[in-house]
Amino acid sequence: MTRDLFAQAALAQIPKILTLQDRNPHSPTYGCFDRNFWQYKIIDFPSGMSQEFVWPLALAYATDCPGNPFYQEPKLRDWVEAGIVYAAKSAHADGSCDDYFPFERASGAAAFSLLACLESYQLMGLNNSIALRFFEQRADWLAHHLESGRLTNHQALIALCLELTGRLLQTQKWETAIRQRLDLVFSWQNPEGWFQEYEGCDPGYHTLTISCLARLYQLRPTAQLKDAIAKGVILAAYFVHPDGSYGGEYTSRNTYNFFPHGFELAGQWLPEALSINDRFLAGLAKGLGACYSDDHIVGHHTWNYLLAWRDFVSDRPPTKLPAPGRVWLEEARILIDQRQDTKLYLGLNKGGTFKFFQGHHLVTSDTQFSLLVRQDGKLKNAVGHLVSPYQIQVDEDKIQIRGSLGWAKQKQMTPLNLMILRVVMLMVGRFFPNLIRKLLQKVLITGKKPAPFEFSRTFRWQNGQWHVTDELKTDNWDAVVSGGIGVDQTSIYVVMSRTFQRGQLQPWLDLTPQIRQLQPGQPLKVERSL
Template sequence: MRDLFAREALAHIPKLLTLQDRNPHSPTYGCFDRNFWQYKIIDFPSGMAQEFVWPLALAYDTDLAGNEFYRQPRLRDWVEAGIRYAASSAHRDGSCDDYFPFERASGAAAFSLLACLQSYRLLDLDDPKLLRFFEKRADWLAHHLESGRLTNHQALIALCLELASRLLGTDKWAAAIQNRLELVFSWQNPEGWFQEYEGCDPGYHTLTLGCLAWLYDLRPSSRLKDAIAKGVNLTAYFVHPDGSYGGEYTSRNTYNFFPHGFERIGRWFPPALSINDCILEGLAQGKGACYADDHIVGHHSWSYLLAWRDFVAERPPLKPPSMGRLWLPEARILIDQRADTRLYLALNKGGAFKVFRDERLLLSDTQFSLVVRQGRKVKNAVGHLVGPYRYHLGEDEVVVEGSLGWAKQKQMTPLNLIILRLVMLTVGRFFPNLIRKLLQTLLITGKTPAPFRFRRQLRWQQGRWQLRDELRADSWSQVMAVGIGPDQTSIYVVMSRTFQTGQLHPWLDLTPQVRQLSPGEPLIVERTL
């Protein structure tokens, strides 16, 4: 199964090359942002896109039957061009932008620096100018703290600084590395998960573990080892019976799984290898998510190729964890195994859930969704936003209740874009973190209650989960449509809203039932899972 990791990644190399300007006489030679250099529909290149040099460099160095990119001289040229464009397109302080000019995005700077550092090493390049660029970007990362709690970024920055230190032969970032690791340790919940905005996201959790595993190989410590082992033990519970991973019941709605760290960890902690084996079984059955869009296709490509390179030959027998019931009160996630049925339930997201029988997904449910007319506006009220819902957790019964929230559906308009550009070209360029914090509040965090109240009850009876949903409103007159979907999300997260085959389950359209309700009469939906 090892080769499946490599083949999944190599299938994306033609797309990555299509995204790159490969004309050596072009002023944007090496740029991977096709919207900028080819379509000319944006006014700056995304610095994150230069991360794509790494999967190309790894493809160049992957000796696998059928890999037509192995040791191709032109591919090596294009990787070097990509690194040089990362340097030439950066700001004077070494930072780069991602979604708007003068953003100075930590994530984009760190992902692309890691890619450039490792590609430079892999191709055995020798260029003092590029080394100066690496140092400048590392300096910026060492001194810049972004808004929001994204543990994966902190682990990634610590790894970048460690690798840059070794390449450049300096220890000037030693304190910064330790400070980032202290943040990571402080943001790891006692339950094992790492904070991502408003809670536990098992997908980004695997990226954090991958960075920490690499750091542990470079600078081992008992504290780091303990944090990793605790994180791996938790990860095992989130691998679904069909080999899929994550989804809409998690804090950032992602199906992310980064396998590279589990091969490193598996050298000294074999349970990590069983996790990757379960994921490989899922990939073989088409249960992985699609991340082949223009902005995020690189992340998983390099992680898969690294997992192939670091694959541990001697592996323990595949043994999924004994489940029973796992209740994570801090994450407010319940994983409940009953005979051949396994339930993943998010009580911090209104009771959004997935339920499996044997190795088959029976149902994915992301709670009520309403289309509501308010004057001239049409808004979306949903039950899956992160919030402080009331819940009761019994031995054979779970109840969660609260109010729906207004979905975050803010779109860009020509006027909004003009305003954002004017702000960033004037005062915003000096306070990019403030702008980022405002956009996070607008698009990601927080919940504004909507005037609809729900109660969800799951009861285990006769070997099945019985589900009863109740929705109340003072008036149904302004409600245009009601449904329950398998995959709805309502916040802005780059890596969410990707396709996974579980999303083929149909929506449950409840609009006809609502139209028959009298004012004040509740909508009641009962199902047997």
């Protein structure tokens, strides 16, 4: 049964998640899911996000589907409770937790792990006073803490956490905070339907926001919430590719994320939502889902897939595809152009990064020019896929993007950098964690430093196909060590990006031989027919 693909993909991750957990009742870190902390001892604090993994275990315990060896296994109940108690023990005194560095007090980690603990606690029928005190303490912290950056999925997630905690503890003390978070969500939803994620539209995190809002709608249905979900569903339908894959490098945060649960919930009153999952399941059946089997991020999709299996709507309408033609999301600066049997997904705010399909097959994935440049005795990477307000022209049969390449964000940690960060966090950052977060966001995620290379990318529809002409200019080609056009390059720090997806098996287009033949001031020109 197609529905079982969700469960099969999720249950395959449970042995890994159990391997990540300290399952020794006599261990001081019993219940901890951060193996780098409790087993390898290569970090000096546990990531609070890891405790989210209790939810996949609780759902595996409750999922009665063919071939599930974890169904109703009593040991899982013990390990889930241990995970919740460790989340409480490892939290700061104010209820917050860290994710990537000490005293970070990360909203995302706090909210994801609280949601998981709340849902698991109730699903397993637990009765634990330590857990209940912890839920209230963390909810209090989330209600009063506002993080830097516009991440709509976090605001929806926090609103859901506060709602669920209030119901469990039978209190309405977070009612004002819930409304404030939802007001942020509504204000950060663009009229085009997408929810703001840092610098623009990321369809992957968009599906997570829909998941949280659809669950909230079950608990507190309002017309405004229903309208926001409906607009979000309509937008998401455009980003399921013809082969059943979803998202990618042409979006603001470069993710292939797809969280299906919200579409099953919304599908109970908006049948179009079910078609989105059906199209994605067709891709999942062909092995086109992205791999999220990473020690830090394996939990998100695992619990969401199991929820989608649990709440799968059995009475489904015929799969509905978006109408052919052009979708121009002018404010997101994403263009989707379908004509004849071809479909082009184009990120104009990312220098013209694109995916091109013919029929049900990916023909070309392109993440713009990438050059390895020697500058000041160091090798630096100049790329064309960073978010920037490029000059664009969008006509019926011609699309053009102009701008400069930018220096890729490739900052790595060194022993000295780590020591400095630890000292800063211990002395100053523990009191101003949001300031540190804001500075790191600027260094690793937002903003662009231009590189001395000017590009233009032109798409022309001629004789029934797209022709792409790329041109790159600079005064000094001698500094360029190598260059090409990649299929999956990204250069900002996003936890859920740079995962493997099968479309990334396409070859790199090596332009180094052409570059070495260029004279000073002579442009590099690349012409292709898609």
